[in-house]
Amino acid sequence: MNATRATELLRSAELRATTQRVLLLATLIAEAKPLSVDDLGLRTKNSLDTATIYRTLETFKEKGLVRRVDLDQGRALYEHAGEHHHHIVCTKCGTIRDLDICLPKTLQNQVREESRFAHVNQHALEFFGVCKKCV
Amino acid sequence: MNATRATELLRSAELRATTQRVLLLATLIAEAKPLSVDDLGLRTKNSLDTATIYRTLETFKEKGLVRRVDLDQGRALYEHAGEHHHHIVCTKCGTIRDLDICLPKTLQNQVREESRFAHVNQHALEFFGVCKKCV
DNA sequence: ATCCAGATGCAAATGGTTTGCATCTGGATA
DNA sequence: TATCCAGATGCAAACCATTTGCATCTGGAT
Ligand SMILES: [Mn+2]
Ligand SMILES: [Mn+2]
Ligand SMILES: [Zn+2]
Ligand SMILES: [Zn+2]
Numbered sequence: 001m002n003a004t005r006a007t008e009l010l011r012s013a014e015l016r017a018t019t020q021r022v023l024l025l026a027t028l029i030a031e032a033k034p035l036s037v038d039d040l041g042l043r044t045k046n047s048l049d050t051a052t053i054y055r056t057l058e059t060f061k062e063k064g065l066v067r068r069v070d071l072d073q074g075r076a077l078y079e080h081a082g083e084h085h086h087h088i089v090c091t092k093c094g095t096i097r098d099l100d101i102c103l104p105k106t107l108q109n110q111v112r113e114e115s116r117f118a119h120v121n122q123h124a125l126e127f128f129g130v131c132k133k134c135v
Numbered sequence: 136m137n138a139t140r141a142t143e144l145l146r147s148a149e150l151r152a153t154t155q156r157v158l159l160l161a162t163l164i165a166e167a168k169p170l171s172v173d174d175l176g177l178r179t180k181n182s183l184d185t186a187t188i189y190r191t192l193e194t195f196k197e198k199g200l201v202r203r204v205d206l207d208q209g210r211a212l213y214e215h216a217g218e219h220h221h222h223i224v225c226t227k228c229g230t231i232r233d234l235d236i237c238l239p240k241t242l243q244n245q246v247r248e249e250s251r252f253a254h255v256n257q258h259a260l261e262f263f264g265v266c267k268k269c270v
Numbered sequence: 271a272t273c274c275a276g277a278t279g280c281a282a283a284t285g286g287t288t289t290g291c292a293t294c295t296g297g298a299t300a
Numbered sequence: 301t302a303t304c305c306a307g308a309t310g311c312a313a314a315c316c317a318t319t320t321g322c323a324t325c326t327g328g329a330t
Contacts, residue, residue, distance in 0.1 A: 016296055018308060037286080049310045054287060056308090068208070073318090075286065076208045088250045097252075101245050103238075110236050111262050115223045117232075120264035127246050129255035151327055153277060172317080184279045189318060191277090208287090210317065 002026040013063040020048050024056050025065065025080070034069040034077035034087070034096055071096075071126060088127040092134035099127070137161040148198040155183055159191050160200065160215070169204040169212035169222070169231055206231075206261060223262040227269035234262070 006025035010017040027043045028035065035043070037053050057078050060066040069077040071089055077096075086099045103123065112120050141160035145152040162178045163170065170178070172188050192213050195201040204212040206224055212231075221234045238258065247255050 016307070018296070020309070050286095051288075051311080052309055059308095070205060070208050073203070073205050073208075073211045088246065088252060088255065090252065091256070097250055099246060099249055101242060101249060104242065107236060107239065111223065111234060114234055114236060115232055115262065115264065116267065117223060117225065117264040118267050118270040120223065120262055121226070122263045123261065124263075125260045126258065127250065127255055128257045128259075129250065129252040131252050135253040151276070153327070155278070185317090186280080186319075187278055194277095 002029040005029060009065060013065055015059065015063060020052055021056055021059075023048070024053065025060065028066060028078065028080040032080065033098070034071070034079040036075045036077055038075070040078075069126075070124065086125045086127070088129060090131035090134055091128050092130055095131050095133075097131075137164040140164060144200060148200055150194065150198060155187055156191055156194075158183070159188065160195065163201060163213065163215040167215065168233070169206075169214040171210045171212055173210070175213075204261075205259065221260045221262070223264060225266040225269055226263050227265055230266050230268075232266075 003022050003026045006022045006029060007017045009025060010021055015021065023044050024040060027040060031039075031043070037050065037057070040053050040057075041048065041050065057066060057068075061068060061078070064081055066078045067081045069079060069087065071077060071087070084102065086101065088097050088099055089095070103125065108120065108123075111123075138157055138161050141157045141164060142152045144160060145156055150156065158179050159175060162175060166174075166178070172185065172192070175188050175192075176183065176185065192201060192203075196203060196213075199216055201213045202216045204214060204222065206212060206222070219237065221236065223232050223234055224230070238260065243255065243258075
């Protein structure tokens with residue numbers, strides 16, 4: 001179980017290690033992929049109130065423990081925040097895969113120039129396609 | 136006005152050129168940036184029912200006249216579909232700028248390999264930063 | 271001028287997310 | 301170990317973007 005690890009992480013983030021938080025964070029670590037609030041509800045056997053899940057995820061996000069993945073309109077997904085990375089989504093079955101690629105520095109600099117923005121801080125990059133099972 | 140151009144586009148898309156559709160498409164062409172349903176309501180002086188706007192945008196999307204931009208969770212944005220491009224968003228004032236950059240072919244091929252997906256069809260790429268006015 | 275498939279307006283429903291408030295609890299303290 | 305309370309939770313209601321059912325209206329073909 002990741003309960004111990006989750007508790008440690010909560011402590012270092014200066015958050016109270018409540019039953020609910022440990023459970024949610026351990027689940028996010030175990031699944032290692034973007035989960036919806038509903039997903040989290042199911043994985044925790046509906047033992048947590050929906051409002052608690054939302055509030056907890058927001059807290060986790062502020063502390064950098066999770067990051068929100070906005071793939072489409074509608075429901076938000078959250079994943080345990082590890083290394084910066086991107087995703088590819090199967091448009092047929094919804095499967096999400098991590099990608100260990102990122103934008104080349106040259107492109108990021110190009111954006112800095114072309115945008116004429118004072119700062120460019122982040123970017124979101126997702127790919128969409130059809131996985132082998134869904135061909 | 137872009138009313139004439141809008142009517143032409145609707146005709147070539149085999150869509151009936153109703154008052155509402157011409158108005159919406161002309162607005163999207165004129166603004167040339169991603170607009171929310173509320174934006175479109177305001178720009179058209181609240182003369183259109185919200186349900187009509189939603190249904191019209193969906194129709195336009197199916198015909199390739201507009202594309203939906205999912206920047207964050209919450210409200211969807213729609214823009215007149217021209218060349219494939221990306222955006223940078225100011226996280227302070229919300230301003231959205233077009234970017235004429237795209238991913239290098241090498242990266243796209245890399246994704247094809249690493250993902251092990253059968254097909255990779257699209258991608259979404261958005262940058263976030265602070266514009267000069269908001270520094 | 272007539273006609274009708276498809277488009278619109280209105281109002282109610284839906285679904286994800288947020289919020290107010292009473293109660294509960296983690297963990298600091300004595 | 302018992303006490304205590306700021307902060308966390310559960311519950312129910314509110315909120316807000318989007319969708320849907322249905323009666324009425326209209327673009328454009330005849
Ligand atoms: Mn991931
Ligand atoms: Mn654009
Ligand atoms: Zn698939
Ligand atoms: Zn700005």
